[in-house]
Amino acid sequence: MFLLLYDIEGKKDPHGIRIRLVRALRRVGAFQFQRSCWVVESFDEHLISVLDELRRAGGSVKIMEWLPRTLDEILDGKRSKSVVLAPLSAEPVLEGWHEKIRSTLEHAGFKVAIVPVGESAAKALSRSRQHKTEKSISRIIDEISLMDMDGLILMNLGRSTQSGIMYVAQIISNTKLLKNISSLPLIHIERLGRPDGAIILWNEVGGELLDAIKKAVQLEIIRPSVEIKRVTKEGEREIRQVLYAEPGDKIIVNGKVAGLCLTNQVYLIAENGRLVDIIGGKIFRGAAKKISFDSLATAIVKTVPA
Numbered sequence: 001m002f003l004l005l006y007d008i009e010g011k012k013d014p015h016g017i018r019i020r021l022v023r024a025l026r027r028v029g030a031f032q033f034q035r036s037c038w039v040v041e042s043f044d045e046h047l048i049s050v051l052d053e054l055r056r057a058g059g060s061v062k063i064m065e066w067l068p069r070t071l072d073e074i075l076d077g078k079r080s081k082s083v084v085l086a087p088l089s090a091e092p093v094l095e096g097w098h099e100k101i102r103s104t105l106e107h108a109g110f111k112v113a114i115v116p117v118g119e120s121a122a123k124a125l126s127r128s129r130q131h132k133t134e135k136s137i138s139r140i141i142d143e144i145s146l147m148d149m150d151g152l153i154l155m156n157l158g159r160s161t162q163s164g165i166m167y168v169a170q171i172i173s174n175t176k177l178l179k180n181i182s183s184l185p186l187i188h189i190e191r192l193g194r195p196d197g198a199i200i201l202w203n204e205v206g207g208e209l210l211d212a213i214k215k216a217v218q219l220e221i222i223r224p225s226v227e228i229k230r231v232t233k234e235g236e237r238e239i240r241q242v243l244y245a246e247p248g249d250k251i252i253v254n255g256k257v258a259g260l261c262l263t264n265q266v267y268l269i270a271e272n273g274r275l276v277d278i279i280g281g282k283i284f285r286g287a288a289k290k291i292s293f294d295s296l297a298t299a300i301v302k303t304v305p306a
Contacts, residue, residue: 001066004038008059017054024050033146039066041176072150073183082111083151087121091157094124097192104216138174145178151185151209161198163244164190165224170300185209198222231297238296242266249303253291259283270296
């Protein structure tokens with residue numbers, strides 16, 4: 001990943017190079033950190049040509065390796081600490097767990113921002129229905145990772161702890177920024193208030209934050225080791241098993257209902273980035289046409305009770 005900085009005086013940019021540069025950056029999926037400051041994974045030919053045009057017009061461009069660190073890491077815990085509490089599903093919000101955890105963390109000296117990630121969580125927090133977005137959950141979490149914070153806490157309610165772990169593992173695996181920020185404490189609280197609830201520790205940093213969360217929720221700690229991408233190829237086709245499937249469950253692919261489980265052995269079949277069939281289940285073809293992905297390996301798949 002690279003950090004791109006650029007600047008050009010307005011009088012040197014009569015043809016809108018800056019505007020075209022922003023469009024080119026969005027086209028390659030770059031993340032805007034601040035004005036004229038972006039985190040970029042790759043540079044295509046169009047982006048390179050616009051950057052070159054900006055330089056020839058008298059602008060300046062600087063590219064460097066992006067090596068993020070938290071303020072808490074640099075200051076060795078000598079200042080206030082900020083964390084983001086990010087609900088992925090509505091239940092932790094509707095049951096008031098976000099407020100309980102925030103209260104405990106604030107009492108322990110943390111500054112807490114609640115930023116919903118899942119659409120249902122956003123609706124539960126605001127009581128509004130205006131929360132539809134075309135961004136993937138992984139993209140939203142990547143954007144959150146650019147916030148000023150010293151820890152990220154994900155809250156989810158899967159059908160079981162293991163299915164919740166697999167779901168979040170897929171999300172993290174598909175991030176571009178978050179998975180490369182090794183110094184940021186990343187904690188996931190799954191199935192709060194349920195007998196099999198757990199605290200999932202995705203890295204080994206942030207002991208003070210972990211202690212505060214344990215005090216708030218009193219759950220066991222799991223350090224996961226999971227195989228996320230179980231995809232095989234047969235010619236142009238990709239085949240992926242749906243884990244933890246139960247008859248009657250809805251199959252969710254990249255946030256959209258794609259079909260229904262008819263057995264507990266369900267396989268998704270895809271060709272050219274599109275879902276074409278579901279073995280052991282029923283495909284909703286109208287919905288499936290609206291779902292696209294680079295590969296089934298990068299699609300986020302889960303099941304929920306119908």
